[in-house]
Amino acid sequence: MAIKKIGKQTVKFENPPYIVATATTVGPKEGEGPLKSYFDNILSDDLYGEDSWELAESKILRESVKRAIQKSDKNIVDMEYMLSGDLLNQLMSTSFAARDLGIPFFGLYGACSTMAESLSLGAMIIDGGYADYLVATTSSHFSSAERQYRFPLEHGNQRALTAQWTVTGSGAAILSTNGNGPKITHVTTGKVVDLGIKDVNNMGAAMAPSAVDTMIAHFQDTGFRPEKYDLIVTGDLGAIGKEITEEMVFDRGYNITKVYNDCGVLIFDNEAQDTHAGGSGCGCSACVFCGYIYKEMIKKNLNNVLLISTGALLSTTSAQQGQSIPGIAHAVTIVNG
Known part of the structure; x- marks a missing residue:
């Protein structure tokens, strides 16, 4: 019996997981926006020292995860799962970051809904008693998304007024069975x-x-x-x-x-x-x-x-x-x- 299910689509947790730390890395444009004082790391160059936009996005995610873990006073080896995804084919940025981090990994694809998806599934894992610590995270990059979904950046095409600007950045949240947050x-x-x-x-x-x-x-x-x-x-x-x-x-x-x-x-x-x-x-x-x-x-x-x-x-x-x-x-x- 699904004792934690209420209604048709909602879960109510018996042991609600705590979000004990978060971290963010954003690109230069995001760092000039209204929320700039809330971001942990603002890049001066959205290539982030890498050879491609995709590798830069992977580094953005990896560094956000490492910073969030550090802020939680834990180590990478304490993370029992990483739940993450991105917009690119075969979750390239996320998979490469997971390779380097060495955390047991669930790759998720919910397009831009992936942050709430990773928090949702992570909370279920914690409440279910399957882990004490995990990281929920995701990333995107303006330049990698633009050339995959729309036009080559060199094209310089005019953008429609209904169009939105893909955020260059990553956010990571550490979920735990215990905490004060x-x-x-x-x-x-x-x-x-x-x-x-x-x-x-x-x-x-x-x-x-x-x-x-x-x-x-x-x-x-x-x-x-x-x-x-x-x-x-x-x-x-x-x-x-x-x-x-x-x-x-x-x-x-x-x-x-x-x-x-x-x-x-x-x-x-x-x-x-x-x-x-x-x-x-x-x-x-x-x-x-x-x-x-x-x-x-x-x-x-x-x-x-x-x-x-x-x-x-x-x-x-x-x-x-x-x-x-x-x-x-x-x-x-x-x-x-």
Whole structure:
């Protein structure tokens, strides 16, 4: 019997795991944005001394993991699992980082929802009694994602106003059976939702329906109302997807306006930094959560947060074949202990 399951899609933990430390590494553009004071390591060069963007992304993830472990006063050998993924073919950046770190590894692909996915599964592992310490992490890189999903960087093409800027960065969180920090109490696993959007330059519109579906499922399963939370934050819908989400959730009977924001809106100053609709990428919600949100929770400025990382499950093949863009979103409730 699934004794920890409530409703159709939500788990309530009997032994909520603690998030005992986080760390972030971001690129130069992210380091010039509104959240710059919350990031641990801001690069001056987004190649990070490597020979390719992909290897730079792998190094960003690896260094974030090492810093988070160090901040937790543990060692790499204490980590029983690493749950991680990225946007690249065969999870190249993550797999190469896992090779170098030597931590038992689960490779995940949830596109930009991967941070909440790794936190969700990591929390289940800890609550289930299968580990005492693990790391949940993910990464993305503007240059590696652009040339995989859109155009060669040398092309210099004009970007649509609905387009978002893939975050160069990684966030890592250490989960533990014991601690004094914020803890994960609930997880709502999302379903794949596809309302037929085909424009690869409008990820916000493609992902918003999945964010709404998961958010409504969370409210219905738990009985929580939006006002329970100090902050409900989606992963990387950007300005356009954020507006769509607010309207769709309101139509379902919930007003989230006072407590809702989006990581893709928070991480950049869209006008000053010319990021059009905002940020995106696996690193978007990872850096905002492991940087800004976590540190504000440690300060007790935030005490109840619902993180809903969102992902667009397209591939270069599906886009070239004219398929629509499926979306996925996973929700994690994080509260101060």
